[in-house]
């Protein structure tokens with residue numbers, strides 16, 4: 001079965017990775033013209049996300065690019081002194097595992113881990129999916145499922161991922 005995923009940031013490439021591991025063929029459509037390289041914002045990965053990234057074999061790359069932020073200093077105009085927050089203590093009581101990374105770095109790592117097995121279409125967007133499975137895009141020509149139970153079948157019977 002072919003699975004169409006919308007968005008190539010974080011969730012899209014991770015979903016596509018696991019779908020292909022379980023025998024599905026995945027296409028990810030992303031409206032941005034290319035993988036984003038603007039940095040984004042910091043994303044904190046806690047135990048489940050760290051474990052999933054480890055299973056995907058990308059944890060060493062994520063750790064290489066960690067922001068390493070473990071202290072926050074808040075300055076307020078007029079206050080006598082800044083407030084210092086030890087973030088590492090908050091992280092350690094929140095979860096057994098934690099890595100902070102910029103969102104676009106994370107997206108790039110997941111994209112790199114999937115680019116050989118997943119079809120990526122940048123600069124496009126899904127505009128409609130008909131009940132018989134035909135998908136319409138903003139730019140590309142419509143796609144029809146190869147068999148009758150194509151895209152539409154997934155909406156009724158999602159596969160169970162172990």
Ligand SMILES: Cc1cc2nc3c(=O)[nH]c(=O)nc-3n(C[C@H](O)[C@H](O)[C@H](O)COP(=O)(O)OP(=O)(O)OC[C@H]3O[C@@H](n4cnc5c(N)ncnc54)[C@H](O)[C@@H]3O)c2cc1C
Pocket residue numbers: 006007008009010011012029030031032041042043044045103124125126
């Ligand atoms: C300031 C800030 C801090 C955050 N901190 C954390 C954190 O610490 N931990 C955490 O887990 N999360 C955090 N988040 C949330 C974090 O952004 C999301 O967890 C993560 O980016 C979600 O990934 P995503 O792939 O689901 O969505 P997004 O990263 O939002 O990506 C969606 C993608 O879909 C594309 N897209 C959208 N519409 C279409 C369309 N119609 N067709 C094709 N492509 C489309 C977009 O261009 C984008 O690339 C934070 C968010 C913000 C704003």
